[in-house]
Amino acid sequence: MCRVHEVQHAVLAKNDALAAALRADLRERDVVLVNLLSSPGSGKTALLERLLTRAVEDGVPVAAITADLATENDARRLARSGAPVKQVLTGGLCHLEAAQLRGHLDGWLPDGTRLLFVENIGNLVCPSSYDLGEELRVVLMSVTEGEDKPVKYPNAFGSANLVVLTKSDLAQAAGFDEPAFRGHVDRVNPGVPLLETSARTEQGIGRLWETVNGGAAVHQPVLARAAADGQHHHAAAHH
Known part of the structure; x- marks a missing residue:
């Protein structure tokens, strides 16, 4: 079991290094990467199509990569926005990794792109452990999934710079307990x-667009703060 733990740690450490390098390269090119995480069926493709359409209408150079285990359905939907879109098929892998993403960006990302959206595979477990070099991690959840998802998937929600509740027009029909949800997120x-x-209904789309178009994380997530504190304590002990 200890050996498995060591291998997992080594894989994540390698990914983190590659993600940091990709983040630095994208910053050099003034590209902001937005990583979208959610479970399947949350509505993130529909929401992303709205955001891409808004970006095109506003003249903001934008592009999107969408990842799936199979089919190119999401890429075809997103391309209706008029933005450059690329489909990534992972061949069974339940998440994207920084090296894989970089490979798909090389030679494809249009010059002058300012915002790059990555629609991660529908999964709240594996993708939350992998930094992709993003400036902004957005975790989405629909009202039909139940208000306790944040405490069931603390790594995903604990790593978010922004949490987005989707399908809010269905909240009453779904019997969604919004105060409980907010309490779990907090x-x-x-x-x-x-x-x-x-x-x-396009509720909240304008505000979401303004937030992601701001170009930087609006909140340091609790897991990032914990990691930073851990590094500080380790350095102090080493010193």
């Missing part, structure tokens, strides 16, 4: 901004 990631949206 428990795993105190202070993280929370936006309510609906791709169908």
Whole structure:
């Protein structure tokens, strides 16, 4: 078991180094990477299509990569926005990794791109452990999934710079307990901004667009703070 732990740690450490290098390269090119995480069926493709359409309408140079285990359905949907879109098929892998993402960006990312959206595979477990070099990590959840998801998946929600509640037009029909949801979010990631949206009614889309178009993380997630504190304590002990 200890050996498995060591291998996992080594894999994540290698990914983190590659993600840091990719982040630095993208900053050199003035590209902001936004990593979208959610479970399947949260509505993130519909929401991303709205954001890409808004970016094109506003004249903001934008591009998107969408990852799936199979099919190119999402890429075809997103391309309707008029933005450059690339589909990544992972061949069974349940998450994207920094090296894989870099390989798909090389030679494809259009010059002058300012915002790059990455629609990660629908999964709240594996993708949350892998830094992709993003400036902004957005974790989405629909009202139909139940208000306790943040405490069930603390690594995902605890690593978010922004939490987005989707399909809010269905909240009443789903019997969604919004105060309980907000309490759960605050428990795993105190202070993280929370936006309510609906791709169908366009509720909150303008505010979400303004936030991601701001170009930088609006909140340091609790897991990032814990990692920074751990590095500080380690350095102090070493000293």
